[in-house]
Amino acid sequence: MEFTLFTLLNGISYGLLLFMLSSGLTLIFSMMGVLNFAHASFYMLGAYIAYTIASRIGFWPALVLAPLAVGMLGALVERYGLRPLHKYGHIPELLFTFGLSYLAVELVQLVWGRTALRYPLPAALDGPLFTLFSTSFPKYRAFMMAVALAMLGGTWLLLTRTRIGLVIQAALTHPEAAEALGHNVPRIFMWVFGGGSALAGLAGVIGGQVFVTEPAMAATVGSIIFVVVVVGGMGSLAGAFIASLLIGVMQTAAVALDHTLGGLLAVLGMPPGQGPGLSHPLLTITIAQTAAILPYVLLVLMLIFRPRGLLGTRE
Amino acid sequence: MNPQAIPTTSRVNPMTTTPIKPGGRPAKALAYTPLNLGRWLLWSAYALVLLAAPLVFSKGSGLTMLSQMGTVMLFGLSYNMLLGQGGMLSFGHAVYAGLGAFFAAHAMNQASIPVTLIPLVGGVAGMGFGVLFGYVTTRKAGTTFAMITLGLVELVFASALMFPGFFGGEGGITTNRVYGGQVFGISYGPQLQVYYLIAAWLFVCSAAAYAYTHTPLGRIINAVRDNPERVEFIGYDTRWVRYLVLVLSSFFAGVSGGLSAINFEIVSAENVSAARSGAILLFTFIGGIGFFFGPLLGGVVGILFSVLLPDYTAAWQLYLGLFFVVLVRFAPGGLGSLLMLLLRTAKFGQFGSIAAPLARLSLAVLVGVAGLVLAIEMTYHLTQDAVNGPEKSLFGVLVDTHAAGPWLLAGALLGAGMVGWRLARPGFAQAWDAAGAVIADMIRRNA
Numbered sequence: 001m002e003f004t005l006f007t008l009l010n011g012i013s014y015g016l017l018l019f020m021l022s023s024g025l026t027l028i029f030s031m032m033g034v035l036n037f038a039h040a041s042f043y044m045l046g047a048y049i050a051y052t053i054a055s056r057i058g059f060w061p062a063l064v065l066a067p068l069a070v071g072m073l074g075a076l077v078e079r080y081g082l083r084p085l086h087k088y089g090h091i092p093e094l095l096f097t098f099g100l101s102y103l104a105v106e107l108v109q110l111v112w113g114r115t116a117l118r119y120p121l122p123a124a125l126d127g128p129l130f131t132l133f134s135t136s137f138p139k140y141r142a143f144m145m146a147v148a149l150a151m152l153g154g155t156w157l158l159l160t161r162t163r164i165g166l167v168i169q170a171a172l173t174h175p176e177a178a179e180a181l182g183h184n185v186p187r188i189f190m191w192v193f194g195g196g197s198a199l200a201g202l203a204g205v206i207g208g209q210v211f212v213t214e215p216a217m218a219a220t221v222g223s224i225i226f227v228v229v230v231v232g233g234m235g236s237l238a239g240a241f242i243a244s245l246l247i248g249v250m251q252t253a254a255v256a257l258d259h260t261l262g263g264l265l266a267v268l269g270m271p272p273g274q275g276p277g278l279s280h281p282l283l284t285i286t287i288a289q290t291a292a293i294l295p296y297v298l299l300v301l302m303l304i305f306r307p308r309g310l311l312g313t314r315e
Numbered sequence: 316m317n318p319q320a321i322p323t324t325s326r327v328n329p330m331t332t333t334p335i336k337p338g339g340r341p342a343k344a345l346a347y348t349p350l351n352l353g354r355w356l357l358w359s360a361y362a363l364v365l366l367a368a369p370l371v372f373s374k375g376s377g378l379t380m381l382s383q384m385g386t387v388m389l390f391g392l393s394y395n396m397l398l399g400q401g402g403m404l405s406f407g408h409a410v411y412a413g414l415g416a417f418f419a420a421h422a423m424n425q426a427s428i429p430v431t432l433i434p435l436v437g438g439v440a441g442m443g444f445g446v447l448f449g450y451v452t453t454r455k456a457g458t459t460f461a462m463i464t465l466g467l468v469e470l471v472f473a474s475a476l477m478f479p480g481f482f483g484g485e486g487g488i489t490t491n492r493v494y495g496g497q498v499f500g501i502s503y504g505p506q507l508q509v510y511y512l513i514a515a516w517l518f519v520c521s522a523a524a525y526a527y528t529h530t531p532l533g534r535i536i537n538a539v540r541d542n543p544e545r546v547e548f549i550g551y552d553t554r555w556v557r558y559l560v561l562v563l564s565s566f567f568a569g570v571s572g573g574l575s576a577i578n579f580e581i582v583s584a585e586n587v588s589a590a591r592s593g594a595i596l597l598f599t600f601i602g603g604i605g606f607f608f609g610p611l612l613g614g615v616v617g618i619l620f621s622v623l624l625p626d627y628t629a630a631w632q633l634y635l636g637l638f639f640v641v642l643v644r645f646a647p648g649g650l651g652s653l654l655m656l657l658l659r660t661a662k663f664g665q666f667g668s669i670a671a672p673l674a675r676l677s678l679a680v681l682v683g684v685a686g687l688v689l690a691i692e693m694t695y696h697l698t699q700d701a702v703n704g705p706e707k708s709l710f711g712v713l714v715d716t717h718a719a720g721p722w723l724l725a726g727a728l729l730g731a732g733m734v735g736w737r738l739a740r741p742g743f744a745q746a747w748d749a750a751g752a753v754i755a756d757m758i759r760r761n762a
Contacts, residue, residue: 035458081644091404092647094461095600099640102593106633110691113698223469223589230462289477296470300451303463307454 006137007253013141015248016148017210020203021221022228022240023155024196030172030235031192034090037097038077040222041104042197046070046204047213048108051117059122067201074197078190101218109215116214144206151202152241168192227295231302233312242310247295254291358522365514369507376622378506379578384618385513386575391599391610391617392524393567398596399604400528401560402540403453404461406592407468408568410448413587414471415441415569417482419576426494430503434516434573441569442562449561453554456543468589475584487583490576503577513574520567525607527563536560594621597639603651612650630695634688663757665750672743679739683732689714689725 025039046066053062077100085092121140128136159165170178171188179185211217228247232239302309368381390412397403415437422428422436452463475482482488493504501508527533535556538546543553576582585591594617602613620638624631646653660666693716714721 033458035462081640085644085647088647090458091398091402092643094404094458095596096640096643098593098596099636099643102597103633103636103640106630106636110630110633110694110698219589223465226462227466230459230466234459293470293473293477296466296473299463299466300470303454303459304451307459 003256007256008249009137010141011249011252012245013145013148013210013248014252015245016145016152017203017207018221018225018228018248019241019244020148020151020206021200021225022232022244023152023237024199025225025229026232026235026237026240028193028196029229031189032082032086032093034093034097035226035229036193036196037094037222038100038104039097039196039200040218040225041101042070042074042200043204043207043221044108044215044218045073045104046201047208047217048112048117048204049201050205050208051112051119051213054119063202063205066205067198070201070204071194071198074200075190075194077197078193082193083186083190101222105215105218112215114215116212119209119213121209140209144210147202147206151199155199224295227299230299231309233309236309236311239309239311247298250294250298251291254294361521362518365518368514369510378510380618380622382506382510382513382578383575383622384614385510385517386571386578387595387598387618388611388614389517389520389571389574390568390595391602391614392521393564393571394595394599395604395607395610396524396527396536396560396564396567398599399606399609400533400540401536401557403456403557403561404596405452405464406461406589406596407452407464407466407471408564408595409589409591410468410471410587411441411445411565411568412437412572412575412595413582413591414444415572416576416582416586417488417572418569419573420488420490420582421481423490423492423494423576424488429498430492430495430577431512433577434570437573437576438566438570441572442566444569445562445565449558449565453557453561456539456553456557464592465589468587468592472584472588475587482584483582485584487581487585489581492577492580509578513578516570516574520570521611524567528607532556532559532563597635601639601642601649603649603654605648606651606655609649609651612654616650628692628695629699630691633691659754660750663750663754665753668753669743669746669750672739672746675739676736676743679732679735681732682728682735686725686728686730686732689721689728693721693725 021039021043024042025036028034028036028039049069050059050062050066053065081096081100082093085096126139128138157165159169167178167183168188170181171183171185172192175185178188207221208217211220224247228240228243231247232241232243365385369378372378372381390408393412394405394408397405397408418440419433419437423430423433428436448467452460452467455463476484492509493502495502503509503512535546535551539551539553539556546553546556572586575586598613598617599610600613601616602611603609617635620631620635624634628634642649657666660669693714696716
């Protein structure tokens with residue numbers, strides 16, 4: 001009971017963080033038709049910039065300023081890097097973002113060094129929120145979930161309930177028609193790209209404390225959010241939400257489980273070491289050891305059995 | 316760079332072979348020439364370069380670097396069968412080379428196959444995994460293909476660490492290439508013999524890969540890259556075409572993996588990593604994905620960047636990344652396309668008219684790059700190496716990173732470079748367009 005509850009809570013908070021990242025990625029994908037390889041780099045930059053701001057003027061300003069800075073950076077990248085490449089097709093655009101992701105790691109090392117940064121928590125968010133049985137749930141995790149949910153709600157309201165959101169939706173699905181109505185579609189794309197990057201930056205500010213702030217953090221989460229986007233269905237926000245939670249809970253649960261296939265056989269009445277092949281390495285791997293590959297297994301299975309993803313509309 | 320800079324490999328349009336010109340005279344039909352002298356010369360020159368390279372670069376680590384270049388060039392060739400010729404952007408090609416290398420290393424430890432044929436073991440292993448994994452990855456093209464390959468490489472990498480029995484865990488597996496004794500005086504102990512083994516395999520595989528581009532499969536994959544829908548309409552299964560090409564490509568990747576296993580005598584999980592796959596993507600693109608020889612060029616430049624440069628600076632990856640991003644942004648055809656464009660102007664005798672503007676532009680770039688390098692090196696010194704005092708030796712000059720002077724100099728150089736670029740670019744663009752117009756005119760008149 002205790003284990004299930006806390007695994008679920010931790011999994012959901014991790015999943016929500018993944019969704020903060022994958023929502024921006026999905027928005028940008030539906031806009032440009034190109035997966036932004038540098039998206040996780042914006043997440044990393046968010047964490048690092050927030051670290052610098054937080055150590056100068058405090059955590060709360062950093063929570064606002066760092067995403068804004070990352071968003072501006074994203075808008076600049078779209079305007080001066082990606083837009084001129086658009087006429088060459090998708091591969092140069094994808095490669096450009098790939099090159100940026102490579103550069104971001106190097107730049108971060110250049111400015112902040114190669115070691116992981118220690119990142120003090122603000123006093124209001126330090127300590128446990130509640131203790132149930134013998135495990136306590138940290139306040140910061142709850143804060144992370146709250147921010148993610150607020151952001152989710154805010155984005156949803158912005159996209160569906162405001163005029164700006166309607167124009168964005170129109171520009172995503174019918175760019176020519178929106179342009180004919182007098183909207184500056186390239187500029188909308190630039191701001192959507194900037195907005196998506198800002199969301200990634202916000203995820204970085206929050207995630208940088210729970211997970212480590214280090215130059216490898218973009219690579220760690222980068223491939224996972226691609227899995228999320230493909231499993232959820234390319235371009236589907238709701239799909240990305242479900243896939244984020246699914247993968248978040250799955251990975252968190254798997255890390256905590258110490259069972260092996262051999263152990264399962266033993267429970268079924270076949271103790272290991274008896275009979276040929278029962279000491280095979282495959283039988284001694286714990287579920288925790290497989291946690292790293294689970295998202296990718298899910299990806300491959302999904303592509304074999306349901307290539308368009310959970311809620312995707314296009315193949 | 317103008318849009319024509321995007322090269323296209325050997326696209327043959329049957330509609331243009333026999334047009335009737337306005338004058339009424341039928342244009343020359345394309346005739347089949349049995350002996351393509353230029354091609355023979357080019358390939359002989361290639362073989363000569365491969366033969367003579369170790370005589371020129373025999374000092375120090377030159378030979379090891381040449382051997383590494385050879386394996387990377389072959390890996391790049393195999394990668395370009397996907398990216399350049401098939402339009403398949405793979406982020407996981409190291410899977411085939413790496414698994415090929417593991418099988419080659421295990422075969423060497425068995426010591427039953429002569430070392431000369433070990434790359435074949437790697438090739439067959441790579442191809443086997445191509446058959447297995449390619450079936451899943453090539454179901455999709457485009458962005459989805461790229462994502463699946465990324466997932467696949469992460470999957471294989473994580474699995475490699477899970478099975479230390481075969482993959483040797485973090486340390487990898489070591490092997491020894493001198494088990495065969497001396498055959499015709501060749502023991503593969505000296506690096507020179509290993510180099511020639513690599514060069515021979517590289518030459519044979521390049522010839523095979525080039526011949527493949529002239530087969531129906533090699534042609535139809537170009538069509539699948541450019542317009543899959545039409546290919547479906549003329550009755551080909553695009554997925555099957557992609558699958559076959561991936562299987563072939565994974566064979567060559569496996570051969571290069573086998574060669575690197577012989578060269579380094581160690582194979583670790585890093586060989587199947589996303590980082591390795593990303594590196595080959597970078598190198599191939601730098602060389603130019605639109606040309607058959609692009610990956611060969613990319614292999615040379617890439618190894619210079621990743622093996623030679625680290626001797627001089629800790630920031631080499633930053634330079635490699637910057638170079639790549641600048642190329643993608645300004646010359647999406649890579650170095651190969653720049654080279655071919657210059658050769659083309661020279662061939663039509665127009666090089667003289669662009670030489671001066673080009674020199675001015677290059678000077679501006681050089682000044683700007685010098686300022687950038689100075690700034691980057693000083694920043695690196697401040698953040699990474701500050702314990703050794705504020706001074707750093709750059710190009711033989713001791714620079715004080717705490718003084719304002721060097722920083723001002725770096726800023727001034729960078730600024731001058733940018734201003735120079737702004738000033739020189741219009742002149743160059745004008746000269747370039749004029750030369751292009753002259754060349755187009757010449758072609759029109761001679762056709």
